[in-house]
Amino acid sequence: MQTWRRTFATSVARLGHSSTPNSRPALLRCAQILQASKKEEPCSLEDQEIKVNGLIRSVRKQKRFAFAEISDGSTVEPLQAILKPAQAADLSTGAAVEISGVWKACPPGKEQTHELQTTEVTVVGASDPETFPIQKKYQSTDFLRQIPHLRIRTPFQSLLARFRSECLFQLGNVFRSLPNGGFTQVQPPIITSSDCEGAGETFTLLARGAVTSSSTETDHFFRSPKYLTVSSQLHLEAYAAELGNVWTLTPVFRAEKSDTPRHLSEFYMLEAEANFLYDLDSLTGLVEHMLRDLTRRLYDSPVGQELLSMKRAGESGQESGADQSGLDLRQRWTALMDGPKWHRITYTQAIEKLQQAVAEKGASFKHPPTWDGGLQTEHEKYIVEVLHQGSPVFVTDYPKAIKPFYMAPSQVGENDSTPGETVACFDLLLPEVSEVAGGSLREHRLPNIIQNMREYGLIKERASANPDAPPSEPLYPHLSPTEDLGHLQWYADLRRWGSAPHGGFGLGFDRFLGYLSGVSSVRDIVSFPRYFGRADC
Numbered sequence: 001m002q003t004w005r006r007t008f009a010t011s012v013a014r015l016g017h018s019s020t021p022n023s024r025p026a027l028l029r030c031a032q033i034l035q036a037s038k039k040e041e042p043c044s045l046e047d048q049e050i051k052v053n054g055l056i057r058s059v060r061k062q063k064r065f066a067f068a069e070i071s072d073g074s075t076v077e078p079l080q081a082i083l084k085p086a087q088a089a090d091l092s093t094g095a096a097v098e099i100s101g102v103w104k105a106c107p108p109g110k111e112q113t114h115e116l117q118t119t120e121v122t123v124v125g126a127s128d129p130e131t132f133p134i135q136k137k138y139q140s141t142d143f144l145r146q147i148p149h150l151r152i153r154t155p156f157q158s159l160l161a162r163f164r165s166e167c168l169f170q171l172g173n174v175f176r177s178l179p180n181g182g183f184t185q186v187q188p189p190i191i192t193s194s195d196c197e198g199a200g201e202t203f204t205l206l207a208r209g210a211v212t213s214s215s216t217e218t219d220h221f222f223r224s225p226k227y228l229t230v231s232s233q234l235h236l237e238a239y240a241a242e243l244g245n246v247w248t249l250t251p252v253f254r255a256e257k258s259d260t261p262r263h264l265s266e267f268y269m270l271e272a273e274a275n276f277l278y279d280l281d282s283l284t285g286l287v288e289h290m291l292r293d294l295t296r297r298l299y300d301s302p303v304g305q306e307l308l309s310m311k312r313a314g315e316s317g318q319e320s321g322a323d324q325s326g327l328d329l330r331q332r333w334t335a336l337m338d339g340p341k342w343h344r345i346t347y348t349q350a351i352e353k354l355q356q357a358v359a360e361k362g363a364s365f366k367h368p369p370t371w372d373g374g375l376q377t378e379h380e381k382y383i384v385e386v387l388h389q390g391s392p393v394f395v396t397d398y399p400k401a402i403k404p405f406y407m408a409p410s411q412v413g414e415n416d417s418t419p420g421e422t423v424a425c426f427d428l429l430l431p432e433v434s435e436v437a438g439g440s441l442r443e444h445r446l447p448n449i450i451q452n453m454r455e456y457g458l459i460k461e462r463a464s465a466n467p468d469a470p471p472s473e474p475l476y477p478h479l480s481p482t483e484d485l486g487h488l489q490w491y492a493d494l495r496r497w498g499s500a501p502h503g504g505f506g507l508g509f510d511r512f513l514g515y516l517s518g519v520s521s522v523r524d525i526v527s528f529p530r531y532f533g534r535a536d537c
């Protein structure tokens with residue numbers, strides 16, 4: 001029988017090791033080492049000399065041995081190193097080290113299967129444990145948010161960064177393998193001329209030293225005011241006209257003064273546009289298929305499994321930023337992947353049901369639901385959580401008056417009696433996060449888009465230098481001589497030549513990641529969040 005004793009058998013281990021005396025130990029990532037040690041069969045690295053570079057998560061110094069937990073950002077699980085007291089003298093929490101040693105099996109019954117018997121350790125970047133802000137003990141979400149540059153070094157934030165990376169990788173696969181030959185990824189501009197949503201909540205771009213009140217052409221860096229994009233949709237429509245089906249994941253910017261856990265001033269939007277798309281059902285079907293497929297691929301990935309099995313705050317003693325309500329993430333993912341077809345309900349039906357709930361079921365809302373009033377978050381929550389028992393819902397066909405100018409009219413059946421004009425659009429509602437995606441069929445007919453722009457006040461008055469002079473260019477179709485399409489003319493051009501029915505959607509990527517990770521605030525999903533009053537580093 002083998003007797004388990006913690007001793008330093010460095011020279012013995014070296015002898016049994018196949019490498020030549022001067023050869024360097026293999027540099028490996030913690031994830032590789034720990035993964036190789038989990039398998040049923042004997043670990044191929046056992047008794048081998050290996051090297052790891054990383055940060056010290058914690059160090060425990062005892063009389064005969066010291067134990068250090070090393071993390072290199074490749075897995076949430078730390079790698080344990082055992083050291084002689086002299087080797088550990090300079091080690092402290094937060095320090096960057098290069099450490100090599102022999103990978104030894106641990107006595108049965110220990111939390112870890114193996115540990116690194118240290119032969120050599122070099123502190124390449126010291127860290128003063130007294131002042132290092134990240135401690136192993138519980139630290140509040142609020143405190144950690146104030147130091148995002150160091151918060152990333154907590155196990156859960158580190159995991160979220162890897163999870164996001166996996167999502168990006170898998171998204172490429174999802175879009176490539178969609179039926180009908182896949183979608184092409186494109187990169188639309190971040191600096192734009194137009195506020196696509198018409199909400200006016202844009203950030204204006206100014207060159208350093210520019211005069212803010214200036215309105216003359218030459219004073220503007222780009223000759224006219226430019227903004228940070230609020231949505232790539234309009235440019236995606238240009239791409240889609242040629243490429244067919246396109247997608248992008250870009251940062252978008254909204255200068256909304258909303259101080260809520262659901263809003264950021266800079267966030268990532270996943271947007272897709274499909275040409276020759278004729279009905280709203282095909283669009284909602286595309287969104288459903290894509291999100292189910294993405295979740296499935298993430299579920300099958302090691303980092304997805306790591307996220308699903310990670311101990312949450314409270315259990316691990318380390319603040320994770322995760323929801324602590326005993327939420328069953330695995331169930332949430334399974335429902336997304338394998339649950340029944342997601343519900344579709346028209347906006348008009350939703351309002352009727354909300355009003356019924358008030359009249360008959362004693363539901364009460366801060367904003368009483370009205371057809372003209374749109375859906376507030378409290379209404380969306382009720383629709384998902386009460387009316388649809390927590391499963392995803394597409395709410396379709398909103399009133400035209402509360403939606404942007406580019407949406408096509410609804411195609412709802414004749415017996416559907418809506419109180420006013422509606423458009424062929426949807427919002428996708430998920431429990432907890434509410435609206436996570438929105439999209440529409442686009443008005444693809446030139447006279448109709450021009451009429452919409454007119455109604456929405458987007459057509460400018462033509463500045464005429466000399467009213468008697470003959471017009472220098474022929475009049476734009478469907479415009480009167482006094483009208484000017486201004487910075488949206490290019491968008492109308494897409495309808496002027498070769499315009500097919502099309503549609504697309506935008507998904508709040510950070511909100512969706514929050515939903516998958518069980519993190520209720522987008523401020524904890526994004527490593528460096530920007531929101532009203534805060535953009536710290």
Ligand SMILES: NC(=O)C[C@H](N)C(=O)O
Binds near residue numbers: 232505
């Ligand atoms: N691409 C889209 O349909 C998204 C839409 N423009 C939005 O910002 O919600």
